[in-house]
Amino acid sequence: MSFMIGILLFFGCENDINEVNKIENIQKEEAVDISKDVKVIYSDSAIVKAQMTGPEMRIYHDTTQNKNSNYEFQKGIQIIFYDKNGIESQRIKSDYGLQRAKEQIIEFKKNVVITMANGSIIRTEEFFYDQANKRYYNSVPITFEMKDGRGNFQGTSFTSDDSFNNIKAENMNGFYVPSSTSMFPSFGN
Numbered sequence: 001m002s003f004m005i006g007i008l009l010f011f012g013c014e015n016d017i018n019e020v021n022k023i024e025n026i027q028k029e030e031a032v033d034i035s036k037d038v039k040v041i042y043s044d045s046a047i048v049k050a051q052m053t054g055p056e057m058r059i060y061h062d063t064t065q066n067k068n069s070n071y072e073f074q075k076g077i078q079i080i081f082y083d084k085n086g087i088e089s090q091r092i093k094s095d096y097g098l099q100r101a102k103e104q105i106i107e108f109k110k111n112v113v114i115t116m117a118n119g120s121i122i123r124t125e126e127f128f129y130d131q132a133n134k135r136y137y138n139s140v141p142i143t144f145e146m147k148d149g150r151g152n153f154q155g156t157s158f159t160s161d162d163s164f165n166n167i168k169a170e171n172m173n174g175f176y177v178p179s180s181t182s183m184f185p186s187f188g189n
Contacts, residue, residue: 031061048086052079054097073097077108090164091115094127104131116164119147134162142169150177 038057042050058072077097083089095110106129114122124142129135137159144153144167155169 033059047084048082050079050081052077069101071099071101089117106131121145136160136162
């Protein structure tokens with residue numbers, strides 16, 4: 001008789017263990033909010049500074065391992081920046097984006113294209129923006145295409161201020177055709 005009670009208790013506990021495992025697995029899932037067709041306007045003193053769009057944005061919360069407060073754009077991101085007069089100054093588009101909020105770093109990866117207001121284009125596969133120091137940088141090959149096809153440069157990495165007026169590239173090579181008004185190439189403004 002006691003043998004039968006032991007068997008019944010064993011089978012009864014098995015179901016409870018399965019339920020505990022299910023609950024444990026639920027707790028291991030990521031704490032993430034997913035938003036579709038996102039459009040965010042950044043402004044300061046009622047002046048629009050930037051517009052960010054993406055087909056999907058994921059916001060990771062404090063309970064998610066090593067992703068606390070990150071904003072991820074797995075399906076692409078585009079940010080359009082505006083000057084003080086509301087005129088587009090630059091545009092960044094990539095197939096993947098991640099804002100690491102605590103570190104104040106924004107990552108752009110896969111098919112990164114930066115288009116300047118004057119028509120110049122920068123292309124790379126990886127691109128970072130350091131919000132605290134207001135600078136862009138990368139450590140992979142990058143291409144600079146001048147407006148009107150008057151130049152094309154390649155580099156192995158680069159750093160720049162946030163307005164692309166002070167660009168420094170490593171191992172740069174390419175060509176530039178000067179105009180009658182300027183002997184030096186310019187990006188940004």
